[in-house]
Amino acid sequence: MHLTAENLAARRGEDFIFLNISFHLAAGEALVLTGKNGSGKSTLLRVVAGLLRPEKGTVIFHGEESREGRHPGEVSHYLGHRNAMKNELTVAENLDFWRTFLGSAGSVATPSVEDATDAVGLSGVTHLPFGYLSAGQQRRIAFAKLLVAHRPIWILDEPTAALDASADRLFADLITTHQAKGGIVLAATHQPLGLRSAQELEMTGFSGVDAGVWG
Numbered sequence: 001m002h003l004t005a006e007n008l009a010a011r012r013g014e015d016f017i018f019l020n021i022s023f024h025l026a027a028g029e030a031l032v033l034t035g036k037n038g039s040g041k042s043t044l045l046r047v048v049a050g051l052l053r054p055e056k057g058t059v060i061f062h063g064e065e066s067r068e069g070r071h072p073g074e075v076s077h078y079l080g081h082r083n084a085m086k087n088e089l090t091v092a093e094n095l096d097f098w099r100t101f102l103g104s105a106g107s108v109a110t111p112s113v114e115d116a117t118d119a120v121g122l123s124g125v126t127h128l129p130f131g132y133l134s135a136g137q138q139r140r141i142a143f144a145k146l147l148v149a150h151r152p153i154w155i156l157d158e159p160t161a162a163l164d165a166s167a168d169r170l171f172a173d174l175i176t177t178h179q180a181k182g183g184i185v186l187a188a189t190h191q192p193l194g195l196r197s198a199q200e201l202e203m204t205g206f207s208g209v210d211a212g213v214w215g
C-alpha cells in the first residue's frame with residue numbers, strides 16, 4: 001500500500017500556492033505539513049482529499065486489494081477545520097450517519113459508536129445533541145468519526161486545534177495506532193504531534209513559489 005504525489009501544483013484565484021510537490025508514503029508512514037498561516041497546507045490536503053483539483057501533477061493511492069491505482073480521496077478520511085457534524089443531531093446520530101455514508105474500505109472491523117466515543121475519552125455523551133458539547137468535546141467526536149468507518153488514509157487539518165493536553169496525547173496515540181496497522185497519515189499542524197515515521201514538508205506559500213523555492 002502506498003500513496004504517491006508527483007509534481008503537484010495548485011492555484012487559488014490567480015495565484016499559484018505551490019508548485020512541484022512530490023512525496024511518497026508507504027504503509028505506516030506520515031507526512032506532516034508545517035508552515036505559516038496561508039502557506040498552502042490546507043490547499044495541499046484538499047488536493048489529496050480530492051476536494052480541489054490540482055493545476056497539474058498527480059496523486060495516486062495503490063492498495064493491497066487491487067493493482068489499479070485510485071484517487072486517495074476514495075479511501076481517505078478528511079478531518080478539516082470544521083467538524084462536519086450536525087449540531088441538532090445527537091452524537092450517535094452523527095456518527096451513525098458517517099458510518100453508513102462512508103462504509104468501510106476493506107474488511108477491517110470497526111468499533112461501535114459507543115466504543116469509538118470511549119476511545120476519544122467521552123463516555124456517555126452519545127445521546128446528547130452534538131451542539132451541546134464544548135469545542136474540545138466536539139473535536140473529539142469529529143475524531144471518533146475516523147474510527148467508526150475504516151479508511152487507510154487519514155487527512156488531518158489542524159487536528160488538535162481547541163484541544164487540551166490530554167486530548168493531544170490521545171489523538172497522537174490514535175494516530176500512532178492507525179500507523180501501526182499500516183495506515184497512512186497526512187497532517188497539517190502548528191504544534192508537534194510527535195508522530196512516528198513522519199516526513200516533514202514545510203510549505204512556503206505564494207512567496208515561496210515566487211522565490212523559486214519549489215524549483
Ligand SMILES: Nc1ncnc2c1ncn2[C@@H]1O[C@H](COP(=O)(O)OP(=O)(O)OP(=O)(O)O)[C@@H](O)[C@H]1O
Binds near residue numbers: 043
Ligand atoms: N477559496 C479561496 N479562494 C482564493 N484563495 C484562497 C481560497 N482559500 C485559500 N486561499 C488562499 O490560498 C492560500 C493558502 O491557504 P491555505 O488555507 O492552504 O493555507 P494554510 O497553510 O492551510 O493556512 P492556515 O495555517 O492559516 O490554516 C492563502 O493565501 C489563502 O488566502
